[in-house]
Amino acid sequence: MASKVDGEAVDNVLEVSDLGVRFGRSQIFKDLSFSVRRGTSLAIVGPNGSGKTMLFRALLGAVPVGGTFRWAPGVRIGYVPQKLDIARDVPITGFDFLRARASLARASQDLIAQSLASVGLSPEIAAEAIGKLSGGQFQRLLVAFALICAPNVLLMDEPTAGVDEPGRRYLTELVHRLQHEKGLTVLQISHDLAEVCRCATTVLCLGREHIRIGPPREVLTPDLLQKIYGAPVAFQVSEI
């Protein structure tokens, strides 16, 4: 979607205007307006219960909203949700899950092997029932699922939650590599402020009373973070 900023045309993949979500009598958030440029990364941070996951669900059309949002034509979304509760005895394997995705998209089953390799999951792990995978293995499977059909937008809700440190670095670097190689637009919910400061193009701070959006170094200031989180928040950015 083309629009103009300071007289220059920009290509936005998402435009949100006065978005609000209500859950029963509770207003989760309201009057949220922002846009996301193609090929950039938007990090969404905020305290628990501020509506980060609900924002993603709203953008996926899963909940009724006030206001409007528009995805650019031709958007293919890969979605990695927060930790899912899967029954341990359900005999659906990683391969069953990935095959289902490839079939729904009428894509080649060869993409399954590529997708598994890209997230560092072995075929042996993928042959296990998904309920028996560790949290980190299942998160990698969800990322593999999201990548199978070559999305151009990734919505990732704490994708490294429950993943060990090497796995966390691996997935973070994978997303960065894909973003640069394939021009992916990434919207990611994260609690890792250091990572956000280092990698995100733009940060959306979603708090109960305050909403701010802008470049990380402008938005992730101690004063604003105290207002958003209701308590002092400190983090250290390493340059590795």
Next chain:
Amino acid sequence: MAVAAGLIGCFAVMRRMALAGDALSHVALPGIGLALALHVHPVFGAAAMLFFGALLVWEIEDRSHVATETIIGVIFSVALAIGSMITSGENLIEALFGSADVLSWPEVLFGLIGAGAVIVFVLIQKNALVVALVSRDIARTTGVDLRRLNLIYLQMFALTVALGLRYLGVLLMGSLIIIPAATAKHLSRNLNQMLTLAAVFAMAATAAGSSLALWLHRETGPLIVATSTIGFLITVLFTTSTHLRGFLRR
């Protein structure tokens, strides 16, 4: 009919709607009573009532976000009460527990077409059902129309119940959908294994139970369910003893 029951039952069990699914079969009873009163073939009355019941469940769930199990629990209670009032005597016993009488041509035709529709639905939609089972939000991103999928699934479930009412009756048809699938889930390592085993177990239980019913001159429903249950218990004992032997070897 048994193959259809096995296949549709796999997703009922994985979607944790085993009890709800069993209760849904009871909705057929008032349809049977009305059909008998109007001199219409009872299978068609049952099918109509089941389709209406499934539609009602879907509509209420979609509008109110009340859990499917709760809605089905309320609807089945009302249906069982109304059905018991308008159906009586031997007709009621046969409606509740089934019989081994020879099928009429309309029943054979209904059975073949209905079972075919259910089997085709499961085989074509299993990918969408799998993804929706893992996460409804993920399913949305793959283009799956969740509302439509859920409605058609409930209607196929209702159709499967209608197919087996003749043999198992209103009270027990749900068991043929659930027990073979539960047995298969216990033994399977992947989805295709579960679908195959569930269909095989359902066919075996139907054949064995029907044969016993003819030999003993009893209703078919209880004997099919008993056969199916024995199969489930054997597999539980087998897998439990395998795990126990493995544990003791350590």
